[in-house]
Amino acid sequence: MAKPSxxxxxxxxxxxxxxxxxxxxxxxxxxxxxxxxxxxxxxxYAFLIDFSALAAFGWALIVTFRIWRQGKAGK
Structure with a gap:
């Protein structure tokens, strides 16, 4: 098996x-x-906690999309 790049x-x-x-x-x-x-x-504080979680999930969604696009571009 080849070593990952x-x-x-x-x-x-x-x-x-x-x-x-x-x-x-x-x-x-x-x-x-x-x-x-x-x-x-x-x-x-509940709203602050909820919005912080939403911000983390939004960031994760954006980064996941970027990872997916970079993976598709490399093939």
Whole structure:
């Protein structure tokens, strides 16, 4: 089996980063949401937490699309 090129390795690193960001965003969103309900935080913090999670998911979607396009361009 041929060794992956440096370009393929870079795309794999970016994909791993996207996975880590998405998993971290999900965990932080759930934990912070639970903490907010448990400790009676002001509802504006819930919106901040939700919008932060949406921003992380939006970033992940954009980067995933770029990875997909770069992968298609290399073939």
């Amino acid at each position: 440096s370009r393929d390795m870079a795309l794999a690193r970016q994909a791993r980063l996207v996975g880590v960001v998405m998993a971290s965003a999900i965990v932080a969103w759930v934990v912070l949401g639970w903490m907010g309900r448990e400790f009676g935080w002001d509802p504006r």
